[in-house]
Amino acid sequence: MAEQLGFDLPSRTALGRDAFFVSPANAVALAMIDGWESWAGGKLVLTGPESAGKTHLAHVWAEMSGARIVAARDLTEAEVPALARGHVAVEDVPQIAGDPQAETALFHLHNLVLAEGHRILFTGEASVAQWGLSLPDLKSRLQGTTAAVLEAPDDALLSALLVKLFADRQLSPKPEVIPYLVGRMDRSFAGAIALVERLDAASLAQKRPITRQLAAQVLDNLPEGA
Structure with a gap:
């Protein structure tokens, strides 16, 4: 059988429920998303490290x-009435920290969505207390919201993430590559994404399939701290 070589194909990120791998690191958060109809106060905060799956779960919830x-940074006051006619997920709330207009728009969206009897989901890294929000009323309401936390990945989740990232790029590495990477890579979601990007680029540049040997080469040449 011919070995698979890399081709410069577009990456297609799968964001459906079937593509979300469940492990102890995210099972509680997923269960809280599944129970969206009974969220306390009609709202939920979803937190976790960069690339931990917050956007994926937001899409899972939106589909359900x-x-x-x-995106919080794109929200304007004029859009609030239309958005509040249904359920809303607001992503990357920390990105509007210190922006009075954006924070005010989000505060009004929060109030109007709940007044209309709908549900609202907020996402961001770290805890709400670390989001840097400056509007006291918004900050207090989000700090009082139940939080679902996506934890750092365990081996099972990291393996599944690598498989998914390779699949998104239409790549099929040799079977031994995934466990080899899991035992040696930076154990973070962002690290997994960066590593797969580098492996894809190396495979294309060298016109070689993604093997353990290529993986070792890429890992040995990662920048310090990557």
């Missing part, structure tokens, strides 16, 4: 509930 997804 019919919610709209909006």
Whole structure:
């Protein structure tokens, strides 16, 4: 059988429920998303490290509930009434910290969505107390919101993440590559994404399949701290 070589194909990120691998690191958060109809106060905060699956879970919830997804930085006061007619997921809330207009718009969206009897989901890294929000009313309401936390990846989740990242790039590494990487790579979601990008680039540049040997070469040449 011919070995698979890398091709410069577009990466297609799978964000459906079937593509979300469940492990002890995310099972509680997923269960809370599944129980969205009974969220305390009609709202939930979803937190976790960079690339931990917050966007993926937001899309899973949107598919289940019919919610709209909006980036916090793109939210404007004029959009609030229309958005509040249904469920809403607001992503990357920390990105608007210190922006009075954006924080005010989010505060009004929070209040109007709940007043209309709908559900609202907020996402961001770390805890709400570390989001740096400056509007006291918004900060207090989010700090009082139940939080679902995505933990750092265990071996099972890291393995599944690597498989998914390779699949998104339409790549099929040799079977021994995944366990080899898991035992030696930076144990983070962001590290997994960066590593797969480098392996894809190396495979293309050298016109070689992704093998343990290529993986060792890429790991040996990672920048310090990567």
